[in-house]
Amino acid sequence: MSDWIRTTTTDDELRYSLVGLLRSVFRSIFCGSTLKQNSLTIHELGSVARLSAGAYELFGGVASVLLRGEMVNRSTQVLVVGGGPAGSTVASLLAREGIDVTLMEKENFPRYHIGESLVPSCVPILELLGVRDKIESHGFQKKCGALFDWGGERWDVTFGEKSDEGTYSYQVQRAEFDHLLLEHAKSLGVTVLEGVEVKRLVFDGDRPRSAIWVEAGSDDKVQEHEIGFDYIIDASGRAGLMNARHLRTRRYHDVFQNIAVWGYWEGAKPLPAGPEGAIAICYVTDGWLWGIPLSDGQFSVGLVTHKDLFRTKRQEGQSLDEIYQAAIKESPVIADMLAPAQLVSPLGTEKDYSYTSEQFAGPGYFLVGDAACFLDPLLSTGVHLAMYSAMVAAASLASVLRGEFTEGAAQQHYEKAYRQAYLRLMLVVSSLYQKNGGTDSYFWEAQRLTLRDCSDVDLKQSFVDVISGIEDLRDAQATLDLALETTGKAMAEWGGWHWKPSDLNSSDLNGSEWKKALEQNGDLDALSAEERELQEVRSQFFDTALQRPPTTLPEDARGLYVVTKPRLGLALLS
Incomplete structure (x- = not known):
């Protein structure tokens, strides 16, 4: 593994690297020279950005600009599109194997995302990534199980009740969790570009060979750039770069065509039963409710209902808030917990239509996470499927690149x-x-x-x-x-x-x-x-x-x- 992957440095190394960075920046600005002419590689630049929290904050903006300049018309061994849990996981695991990885993300992190409840299978993968200690020390709410109020029965599930395999997981603020994973990928040597959008891919026969990208949010007249690669991993989520613009093989299921409506509450009572930090999953006539305790004291409550029922209620004149509040009143568990609480956020809505792609991999590419398939959120398996698929894809591709299979x-x-x-x-x-x-x-x-x-x-x-x-x-x-x-x-x-x-x-x-x-x-x-x-x-x-x-x-x-x-x-x- 190259020296630039190290995450700890001495004070002398810090001063030396910062001086080198400043010298190269000034030469680039005032003398018209390029980063390559000043012998400052992308990897060295990424290393400087990782030397300390203070240095990263100070030079993060400069590094982002310079990385964009260096990325114009270059190539990479593996291109990952998307910086969510699937993308950051597969990129990190490949980088740990000494593979040159570039990750492009449309948003600038941290950014909001729904899907706060994780399952225990994520913990061993966090351990494999080497990021578990960072997640643990961040202070997320521990999740030791679930409480079901379902079909006239109430029961709880405790993780690890008869096993020591993954005895807990976390309830997370996804903006913070996803940001930690992406920053960890950078610390492992992944070249990360945020605020850039991959517009399309260029194929050689049925094999993608390069990606055309632009600054995110720019108009049609902006300059396009191209990056070549040996393999591409589509981790672009439900937007689905490969499926939406090239493969077009996504098939939506007849079942699980649902709409989610959610908001955040403060002052909620704790769960009446169940293990520490449990998610509440509660049946109502027109669907089900989730209740998720978060570390900042907020309580995430969402309604999942079929699209036809939702459409009918809206056509009858019911507002989003009326539909949401009526479902809460119907659930004894959620209604009691929210009795002293206040809704402190606008309501969010999202289509939770389950789908799958005809194939998850092909010549030169892998689809991971939601880019390959999406399942109803009832069991909080979204991040699990993202990180699990990323782990298997990374293992598969690493073996291919080493010539093993x-x-x-x-x-x-x-x-x-x-x-x-x-x-x-x-x-x-x-x-x-x-x-x-x-x-x-x-x-x-x-x-x-x-x-x-x-x-x-x-x-x-x-x-x-x-x-x-x-x-x-x-x-x-x-x-x-x-x-x-x-x-x-x-x-x-x-x-x-x-x-x-x-x-x-x-x-x-x-x-x-x-x-x-x-x-x-x-x-x-x-x-x-x-x-x-x-x-x-x-x-x-x-x-x-x-x-x-x-x-x-x-x-x-x-x-x-x-x-x-x-x-x-x-x-x-x-």
Whole structure:
């Protein structure tokens, strides 16, 4: 690893670097010379900006301007588009492997973002990044579980109740959390440009080779710049650079087409039950409410309701505030907590339409986080999916760049791992949305979607492992034999909806064959569009978990899994 990646310096080094920076700046301004002519590299400039908090604050603006000048018409090994948790995570992990990474972010951080509640699977990834201590010392509210008031039942979930794996997570102000991750990426040597927008990509056949970018918010007449790359990682969130402007393969689900309305309160009572810092998830007639305690004393409360119900109420003349307040009054838990509180923010709204892309990776590119898929926020899995997909993408790409596996093999593994995580959570969310199934049905659903067997008394732990993201971390390092054995067993035990068990109780049936059996029984005709889609999701999940992708799996992709020691990458099951 190069010397410029070091994050600690002596006073002499600090003075020397600052003098060098000032000398180069003055020469650039007054003598018309460039940074390259003054032997000041991007990496050295980034190192100076990281030498101390005071130096960073003092020279951050200068560094940003100079980096833009240096970035004109240059190339990078890996370009990451987007500086949220997915982008900063994948960039940091690749940089730690000695890979040249440039990250471009449209906004200037810190910036506001919804999605404050994290799940425990994020903690091991923060540890892998080397940023956990920074997050811990920042003072975010610890989250040790959740309180569900759902479908006429009330129960709590405590992370780590029977395990020491990720015993807590955090409730975070995303502006601060995301900023910490992005600053950490800079400290690892990632070249970060904020306030720049990637307008489009330039392809060589079906492989992207360069990106055209401009200053964010500029008009059409502004000068465009180009940066070349070997690989691009799209972490641009729901905006979806690759999908919106090039691939156009995003498909929205018939289910989970919801609208979120939220605000922030002060003076709320603590939760009446549940573990420390728990999120409250409460059923109401037209949807559900979240309640999230934050470290600054504010309480985030949001309503998630179907778009058709929301549209109808608005057409009937109800204001945003009336819809929001009526839902709060309907929830005994949330209403009681907010009785002494005051709403201290305007209401925010956002479409929470769930979607997935036809493919998560292709020649020269990976889609991570929301750029690949988005799931309803019921279980607070957005940041988990972002950081999990970023970790698997970084491991896959690092192995490719080191020549350990082919691009096709690594991308097949990434596709399988991320899609399986997404589909599993989608099925658990769908079971909860039925609302009348009861806790036993939710816990059984979760157990059948794990790669481990468990006793009846441990069913709740399967639910906890799935919603906390821990099960996905296990999958990333699971062996092929275990996946085949336990997923086949789960398929054999599956109860499911609307089908005849006598025809479908064989572990020899894969997901596609289940669908065929359903069609032969004629049961699919009786399903609604939403139910039919969920049947498709079940088939996809089991096909994916059984290593049966839509296309033939390359020989060197069989049995791949993620390793973090001695370095991040993929390994082949021997």
